[in-house]
Amino acid sequence: METVSLFVDVQNIYYTTRQAYKRHFDYNAFWANATANRQVVKAIAYTTERGDEKQRQFQNILRAIGFEVKLKPFIQRADGSSKGDWDVGITLDAIEYATESDVVVLASGDGDFDLLAHKIRDKHNASVEVYGVPQLTAKSLIDAASRFISIDHHLLLSPRS
Secondary structure (H helix, E strand, C coil), rough: EEEEEEEEHHHHHHHHHHHHHCCCCCHHHHHHHHHHEEEEEEEEEEECCCHHHHHHHHHHHHHHHHCCCEEEEEECCCCEECCCCCHHHHHHHHHHHHHCCCCCEEEECHHHHHHHHHHHHHHCCCCEEECCHHHCCCHHHHHHCEEEEEECHHCCCCCCC
16 A cells, blocks of 8 residues: 655645635545545644634644644744744655655645655655645646645635535
């Protein structure tokens, strides 16, 4: 059976699906799609910790699906900008688990990950599947992936009525 590791850039997925579709990403549908007929080696969702109850409930949902949830403090700067970037953490984990995986799944549209995709494909001989919102995913990341899976209506929660 093919092995797979999943790495989800939660903030990127949240903001791109909200911007493109005004809807939320369906993590259950994503899990079912990305892991079908595959043995999961590792699954990590990377997010920020803001300390509110709604966010803790969301994190528990991710854990119930099968994700390990890694948290980084959310930092609000004096100028109004914020920080909670997981790029280095995602990269280190993906390289570590690529050695044990036939397929590495990355859910993000961040073009910084194109180097990671190339490294995993070239050095670890693993396939890289990227899930992203097409119009908000860097072309360099799409090109670096073995396969690009469009986040569209089949991977989104139904709009609230």
